[in-house]
Amino acid sequence: MKIHYRSNRQLHRYLYGGWRLTDELKIKLDGKRVLLYLTFKRDFEVTYNPNNVIAVDVNENNVTLAVFKDGGLSDVYRIETNLGRIVIAYSERRKRITKGRSTRDREVRKALRKLRERERKMDIIYKTARIIEELALANNAVVVVGNVHRGKRRLINESGNKRLTHRIHQWSVATLVRVLGGKPIHVVEVSEAYSSSTDPFTGNRIKSFNPSVIRTAVRGVRRIRVVKIALRLTRLGNGLVLDRDVIGAINIGLKYLSTGGSPMALASTGPHEVRLKLMTPNQGPTPPTEIKAIKIH
Incomplete structure (x- = not known):
């Protein structure tokens, strides 16, 4: 049986980029259409410096990255994914579409298919990965992420709110980890227990966080837009004020580095300066906008 395919850039990248086609073929019925999924494989030689770490803390609306070079904290990035807000918005739209009507209704099914929630979320996840x-690759580093499966189960068990449970299920955290596992990088999962409630500089327990909202301008393709960022700040033992998600990312990196000794986020002597750099999934690894609220000396 001969199947004609529509030429596209993604297929050409796999056909002529060193990938090889496997015997695996997945068939899916989509209404009157039949979708065929081809599987390509490629062998990568992954090299990395175990003292260089990209620590990843995945949250509902952002992914925070702490970059360690030679065992010391170097940079902090915050990628605004807004996946949590997208889940809530699509949930409300589905309620309006199905209100007083059955999901078996032809017009309702057609309207639900047009939402394309999964496609939008997967686009953000792939760009973030x-x-x-x-x-x-630029830092010759290992990627360290928290054990999201265990954390997700704990949040579901502790939550008695059905809407919050739905948001956790739609979080797509595990999907990001799976996508990272298919990249030519070394990915390690560590326990993220108490990573957001422990002072990374003193090891003491953090008692509370104070909510704060800041606004910053982000340059897009066509215009500059204002982004509102919700932070949860606390003052640490050394007088430094940090966001909860940043603390989580730093502690995840320190947990991995602690397997080779007793690391410190910063050296005990000498000046230091680390800025939290704001990013969006559509921007590259050198964003023009920085949140200058974090300055470590």
């Missing part, structure tokens, strides 16, 4: 991959 691409940023992490580029940072890991």
Whole structure:
């Protein structure tokens, strides 16, 4: 049986980029269409410096990255994914479409298919994974992520709210980890227990966080837009004020580095300066916008 395919850039990248086609073929019925999924494989030689780490803390609306070079904290990135807000928005749209009507209704099914929630979320996840991959390759680093499966189960068990449980299920955290696993980088999962509630500089327990909102301008393709960022700040033992997600990313990196000794986020002597760099999935690893609220000396 001969199947004619429509030429596209993604297929050409796999056909002529050193990938080889496997015998695996997946068939899916989509209404009157039949979708065929081809599988390509490629062998990569992954090299990395174990003292260079990209620590990834995945949250509901952002992915925070702490970059360690030679065991010391170097940079912090915050990728605004807004996946949590997207899940809530699509949930409300589905409620309006199905209100007083059955999901078996032809017009309802057609309207639900047009939402394309999964496609939008997967686009954000793939772009976020691409940023992490580029940072890991540029720094010859290992990517360390928290054990999202265990954390997700704990949040579901502790939550008695059905809407929050739905948001956790739609979080797509595990999908990001799976996409990273298919990249030519070394990915390690570590326990993220108490990573957001422990002072990375003193090891003491953090008692509370204070909510804060800042606004910053982000240059897009056509215009400059204002982004509102919700932070949860606390003052650490050394007088430094940090966001909860940044603390989580730093502690995840320190947990991996601690297997080879007793690392410190910063050296005990000498001046230091680390800025939290704001990014969006559509921007590369060198964003023009920085949140200058974090300055370590």
